Amino acid sequence: MRVPVVDKDHQPLMPTTPGRARKWIASGKAVKHWSDTGQFYVQLKIEPSGCDTQDIVIGIDPGKKFSGIGVQSAKLTLYTAHLILPFQAVRDRMDARRLMRRGRRGRRINRKVDFSKRAHRQKRFSNRRQDKLAPSIRVNRQLELRVVSELGQIYPVSEIRYEYVKADVDLTSGRKKSRSGRGFSAVMVGQKWMLRQLEQFAPVVKVEGYQTASTRKYLGLIKNKLDKSKAEFNTHAVDGVAIAATAFVEYQKYHTTKIDGANWFGCVTVTPAIFKVIRRPPYSRRQLHLMVPAKGGVRRKYGGSTTRHGLRKGDLVSSPKGIGYVSGDTEKQVSVSNANWKRLGQITSSKVQLIRRSNGLIVA
Template identity: 60%
Template sequence: MFDSVGEETQTRKRFITMLRVPVLSPSGKPLMPTKPSRARRWIRDGVALGKWSDLGVFYVQLTQQPSGEETQPIAVGVDPGKLYSGVGVQSPKATLFLAHLVLPFPAVKDRMKQRRMMRRGRRGRRINRNWAYSQRAHRQKRFNNRRQNKLPPSIRANRQLELRVVTELCRLFPVSNIVYEYVKAKGSKSFSPVMVGQKVMLGWLSKLAQVKTQFGYETANLRTALRLVKSKDKSAQTPETHAVDGLTLACSELVKYEPFHTANTHGHTWKGLVQLTPSIFKVIRRPPISRRQLHLMVPAKG
């Protein structure tokens, strides 16, 4: 019993040692993350202040100007989905962050449906059907509301949650590249919630860092080469479900599938070096807040 407790303590210590703490300069510029022991020493000596980000990630902000601000390439991978998305942050020497996003697609879709029903009910009660049609209280259209160039609210909510998480990560880490898994299908597939809004999302991400796209089969090939295991239970809130794909997308900036030629053979092989380590794992969802609960309000007498 004591041996098992001791082994568990040692494992936990090794896990904490391999984690990385984000570091910000006095002006708020993200620097390379550091070890937890060094961060504790900085806080103890008054060199840095410990803070918490909106993602629930602990970071330190230096109170003195650092001697250098050189950074290594850090990539963020985003695996978008309809109900869940995966996000991973990777540097050449360590895995920095993993996240499983629970997207608000079904909740927003149901609320929009209920809002539409309540609105139709209010308009129906407002109209006096005893009058002629030309004299009824119909509000005339004020603009062309059939432009067909806007995102549905449910899909926009999905992409905005992903954008919010990536934006917070860019504030914590010196992100150099963002890799986004691009969904492509033959024919007209505009009904797919994953495909709709991809171009808009890429435009949003391009304002944060350099953006690259990658197809799903490329992600699967690299995940196999990295010997990462993916769970088939898509609803499980574990790193192996969707965050592993985000991590694989981030690693695609550090490991490339390139051709090689020798005197006797030729072909393709994986080139590059990346070290996968334990990291922080977060399950992120939107808080269930309704600012205008029109979809919950049903008129009643009295």
């Protein structure tokens, strides 16, 4: 276990031991902080003894509903995370938006008159872009980018390794297809966009799936393939660590005067590390138009991130029911939920104390 360290200008340095970090805090040489990804770190108030850093690699195992993150050095595993992606929620909301728009168009257009006299609105712009990225896929990649950016602020990241999915090309149609021949998966779409974004943080190396599997097997790591929805290290974070470890170990062929063969070269040590489950606050966005129009034309308030008590949804608060996140409100009460967004209770607003404003992440 290591504690991240940053200098006075918030530039990341090499992590230190928990004992040394406690001594720095007790003597006033450093102050403690928490990152948005739930990582405890210290900031030095004095000049560091040295600024030399070793290689620290972030490994990303992208998925459609879940992703795994691992931060690895040659000697230690520094951080692991399981990301619950908002793919399905965004897709359902896009479907609902499509239905609501269709309903509004149906109510606006009078089909009893001739087609040439109907109130059809002319298009304002062309939405047939060839480089369009689906919102459900974009939001998945943006959550991964958010976590990587937060980790890059406290770790001196030298490289980012990303599991890349290859696709074949059908010579008859010219279209790309997956190796199974069943078309693209959500992992394939948008990964080129993701790689361009990651290059803004550190050099990016693409790692293929077979390399991840062989490295994981060589390191003796076990993957839970039965239930990938479980928020545990062995479902997706284990692949994040294996992907990051490919920077330090590699299976290579060798040739001598007597033998032709292959073996593993390099050295890396996987150790127990902090494990976090990260998701976005799953509250509903503000809707100006509901599925069914209200009688009299008066729309009721639905969704949004604000409450009537000076708090925002996603704020971390302290309450008599425990520490949790603001998830809703009534006229006199505030709904407080845990990290799994299960309601702890509805509590009088005067008994709820703000700990930290919402940062767009729920970390458990």
